[in-house]
Amino acid sequence: MTKKKKTTIILFSGDYDKVMAAYIIANGAAAYDHEVTIFHTFWGLNALRKDENIHVKKGLLEKMFGKLMPRGVNKMGLSKMNFAGFGPKMIRNVMKKHNVLSLPELIEMAKDQGINLVACTMTMDLLGLQKEELLDHVEYAGVAAYLADAEDGNINLFI
Amino acid sequence: MTKKKKTTIILFSGDYDKVMAAYIIANGAAAYDHEVTIFHTFWGLNALRKDENIHVKKGLLEKMFGKLMPRGVNKMGLSKMNFAGFGPKMIRNVMKKHNVLSLPELIEMAKDQGINLVACTMTMDLLGLQKEELLDHVEYAGVAAYLADAEDGNINLFI
């Protein structure tokens, strides 16, 4: 029996285009039978946020950060040519025209393909995000779990 | 016979400094006899654009994106300290002073060393770029080809 190949992605960025790149690579790798993990840290955590406002107790600073950060991928901007939100709208239009899956669909597909969606607990603390605010099927771990995954992986990326 | 070592770089960024970093690593790896592929996606595709205006049929949105994105590396900005285009000029001056190869020279060298320069067809569609607008020696592929390259690679980077 051969060992399964492994792809592990650290998703640090919260830009629409970079999150999209991460999820396209991840879904591709899962389709080719890799064991895939996306480790969401810092701004990448926003990809896992529910899009409604969840009421949880927070300090003032955490409340501010929570308000200012995008709730889910549809609120994200592009890393380039954002044009005050026009860029992402345009990209989404072109994606529909070319029958490319939207980002929420790519995340849904990742879940269906059994990709491990992990949220970094340490940066959740830093940004004041709580489990109630994130999607239901998310796992929680720290840098030790990432290293255990990545150290015998085939493809390791930081996005 | 030992297998050749392999370096595979996803070039997502269209910043002058990051493109330069990608091509320096790639040329270095080729010099050390690695099989090297640079997979250009999203803004990284602009590194492969011809610098003249190529007439191709496009929709309105695609035309706009095409106009707004840099045609080739000499039009790119820096990821930091761009100062409205002064930063890249300054970097280019210092490069000349220190006999560092310019970015067009690094791309030429990559071609001469047999580095595979691949353009991601899916993001070409998204940004409205057509084959006529890209350099002549470019190959065209998708995420499956990237994964096949990267999964038994030694060095995999996302830049």
Added chain:
Amino acid sequence: MTKKKKTTIILFSGDYDKVMAAYIIANGAAAYDHEVTIFHTFWGLNALRKDENIHVKKGLLEKMFGKLMPRGVNKMGLSKMNFAGFGPKMIRNVMKKHNVLSLPELIEMAKDQGINLVACTMTMDLLGLQKEELLDHVEYAGVAAYLADAEDGNINLFI
């Protein structure tokens, strides 16, 4: 005897949050007994700058760049939500509250754990940085040394 596992990080970015991510991964890997190297290039070099003003002879352009780039990690901004320097202050406050090590402490710990902190000599030239301006325990090397490290590494990241 089994060979030590290896983690090699190219730190290209000079953003507070990305430098923090790099040093957290590096310290984690060292704690799990990896041989770890952080190769600082371009804006990542600023993480190695002493925070006082060091007098060295420079050309005009190099002097300007030196003045405009942050001296050490405490002067760095965030890649997102910087708010004219308020963002990093806020992050540092929350880090203290949650007993997360500060970035200067993470760099000190990296040194104590025997992590190789390497400065890329070619980009030092480009940005006009001299050895006297960088921390004392730094090593100096180029892309060839990076490739030798990374080509048989377990985890390779570009941050």
